[in-house]
Amino acid sequence: MPSHAVGFGEAFRVWVKVGLLSFGGPAGQIAMMHRILVEERRWLSENRFLHALNYCMLLPGPEAQQMATYVGWLLHGWRGGVAAGTLFVIPGFVSILVLSVLYAEYQQVDLVVALFFGLKAATLAVVVEAVIRIGRKALKTRAMLAIAAAAFVGIFLFEVPFPLIVLTAGLVGLMGGRWRPDSFVVIKGHGDDESDVVINDDVAAHTRPSLKRAVQVILICGVLWFGPGAVVLSTLGRDHVFVHAGIFFSKAAVVTFGGAYAVLAYVAQQAVELYGWLQPGEMLNGLGMAETTPGPLIQVVQFVGFMGGYRNPEPFEPLTAAFLASVLTTWTTFIPCFLWVFLGAPYIELLRGRTTLSAGLSAITAAVVGVVLNLAVWFGMHVAFGHVDEWHGGGLRLLVPDLATANIASLVIAAAAFVALMRLKWNMIVTLGLAAAAGIVWEFLVRPLL
Secondary structure (H helix, E strand, O other): OOHHHOOHHHHHHHHHHHHHOOOOHHHHHHHHHHHHHHHHOOOOOHHHHHHHHHHHHHOOOOHHHHHHHHHHHHHHHHHHHHHHHHHHHHHHHHHHHHHHHHHHHHOOOOHHHHHHHHHHHHHHHHHHHHHHHHHHHHOOOHHHHHHHHHHHHHHHHOOOOHHHHHHHHHHHHHHHHHHOHHHHOOOOOOOOOOOOOOOOOOOOHHHOOOHHHHHHHHHHHHHHHHHHHHHHHHHHOOOOHHHHHHHHHHHHHOOOOOOOHHHHHHHHHHHHHHOOOOOOOHHHHHHHHHHOOOOOHHHHHHHHHHHHHHHOOOOOOHHHHHHHHHHHHHHHHHHHHHHHHHHHHHHHHHOOOOHHHHHHHHHHHHHHHHHHHHHHHHHHHHHHHOOOOOEEOOEEOOOOOOHHHOOHHHHHHHHHHHHHHHHOOOOHHHHHHHHHHHHHHHHHHHHHHO
């Protein structure tokens, strides 16, 4: 079935759904997209999904948003990629904007707890389900199991940087593919499990790489990326908070390898000590907003930009300056994501089916399973115990939590959601909706009585 079998209007509606359901950080978001795009919609095969995911995991920026952009691009070219990537961000942008206003004007960030308590717990179930489902497909040999285990131990116990894990796994896969291809070639390039999918092996014209197209992508994305900053610089001067925000978050956008946590400590330090946009400890408030609203976790930078504009508003009113700073921050953070996908995806598609590359990508996929498991453990710690005390370089320090502090209600909701998804095969929207309702009942009716 050719890719044009999916109309743009149908795809647009699905990307709206994906954006609204993109809770739980990268692990939950990837799990949700896998369920919708691979299992329910059959837009692409398991191998095609993992092939694209491997590339997105190598890029700076939020891999889940880039994954949506990649699939949208495969379906409908640049307009599909723009629609998918933008709709992935908009719900989070609106949510954090509203919560930032409440925080700045009324200091009411506790509203987040009541709104998203159950939803957050249910997202843990989605994450665990993703680890199981992707693991079943990717960890078919002992070699793949060993790579996944090594990746998990490396990032969980020893805080090995994510790019180093991916690079090492890829090199091991390339060497192993020459030595024992039967053990290392798990992700096939063509023809496997693609008989009934929308995006098949037919090469669409818009996926073919060309130098002309690459130059066009660089020029267009470059103007979109740096154009607003140039306008602000020429009208407000080099010392204005908008100029500092544009430069600072543009730099942050190109160093966020390994997910948002790899750069959050740097952003928090600069925002507090260098620019004075935040007070010490306020980054945790923004992180709480980003963790419990849809969209990429790196969207926390919107809160930082908002507070910077709010506290340095001249010549605007505080809320006007804060809104403009939010838009500029989000713009400079995500425009590079479209650049990386539109520029590199045609070449990644061209390389599909190479045996040596398949071995390397299979190893990377196995490592990604270990990394997603680490994210699932970290997210589970947040759900069960409210917070994680230590996070450095993208790796989770080994913690021995006090079981007496466990949030039993969260664990019950998460367990029920897991059973609903895995055993009862309930629809994800229904499951998340019931979990959110359970969380509201707990927060407003049950908990006050205890």
